[in-house]
Amino acid sequence: MNQIEQIRVFKGKPYGIKGSFSQLPKLKEETTSQKWPRVISVSSGKGGVGKTLIVANLALAFTWLQKKVLVLDADLGLANINVLLGLAPRYTIEHLLKKKKKISDILINGPGGMFILPASSGVLELVNLEEEQKIFLLNELDELAESIDILLIDTGSGISSNVLYFNLAAEETIVVAMPEPTSIINAYALIKVLATNYKKKKFTILINSARNTQEAKEVYKKIIKLTDHFLGSLSIDYLGLIPFDEKLPDAVRQQKTVLELHPQAPSSLSFMELAKNLAEKTTPHGSNGCIQFFWRYLLHYHKDEG
Ligand SMILES: Nc1ncnc2c1ncn2[C@@H]1O[C@H](COP(=O)(O)OP(=O)(O)OP(=O)(O)O)[C@@H](O)[C@H]1O
Ligand SMILES: [Mg+2]
DSSP states (O other), X not given: OOHHHHHHTOOOOSOOTTSOGXXXXXXXXXXXXXXXXXXXXXXXXSSSSSHHHHHHHHHHHHHHTTOOEEEEEOOTTBOOHHHHTTOOOSSOHHHHHTTSSOHHHHOEEOGGGOEEEOOOBSOGGGSSOOHHHHHHHHHHHHTTXXXXXXXXXXXXXXXXXXHHHHHHHOSEEEEEEOSSHHHXXXXXXXXXXXXXXXXXXXXXXXXXXXXXXXXXXXXXXXXXXXXXXXXXXXXXEEEEEEEOOTHHHXXXXXXXXXXHHOTTSHHHHHHHHHHXXXXXXXXXXXXXXXXXXXXXXXXXXXXXXX
């Protein structure tokens, strides 16, 4: 039985991130034959800081770099990405979770040939997924692992259980912050919960809507000052900035990416640069990806607990 099959035999025993780990099936060591996508979550403490448009534009930029990209709209109760892209999906993750549709039925195509797993709008019961549903969703995603290079997750904002879960499932977490005190404090709050409660140690910070590099670096320094002071040693890298750009709200209103509408706009150039930098970066854990990484994370977490 391979590792994924082992995970699938686990059918929702009492379990939680802090829960009864001893009841989970044992994992074999990492297999090298399976191709794993790189899993990147885009998250924020405060809402409205640009996550969804960053995910949409970054995904398109990746497709232009010949990457096969899947976007997961993990803001499950409040559909974001398909609205931003003017797409009207017939089925959503809700149908998948209710076992009415298969993952291949709900996948839709977006610009550049990116794939999108769309969320539902106004579905309260999806705002806090049950543990079983979370595992089920990651298992389903695993079906697509071989066909994609990058899985980009728009997690939604805050410190809800869904937001935390999808950030833990991702190998790389991009925390988006704007040059505003509330955004800075809430970025710190998200990092704090992930670091102290779940021992996530590595983050990157992307500053959105900055007027220039100096302003972006100041925001980054403020976040670092807080994390250094209160949380000790974490790895928090500066990823870059997306400038304030009036072409962005214009693209949002037209339900298109700014990259398609205004490829030479300052924000478009930043998205391309960001995608290139990310694509060139080797991932910290080599082949680790989605569910594989998630399960290994849990293993380490509980080992650390003693
Ligand atoms: N760099 C920018 N320049 C100008 N306007 C921006 C910029 N980034 C974001 N915006 C504006 O902020 C709005 C919110 O962006 P978006 O919906 O992507 O945020 P979000 O973080 O996904 O929000 P939520 O937390 O509600 O999901 C956009 O519609 C756009 O008008
Ligand atoms: Mg959003």
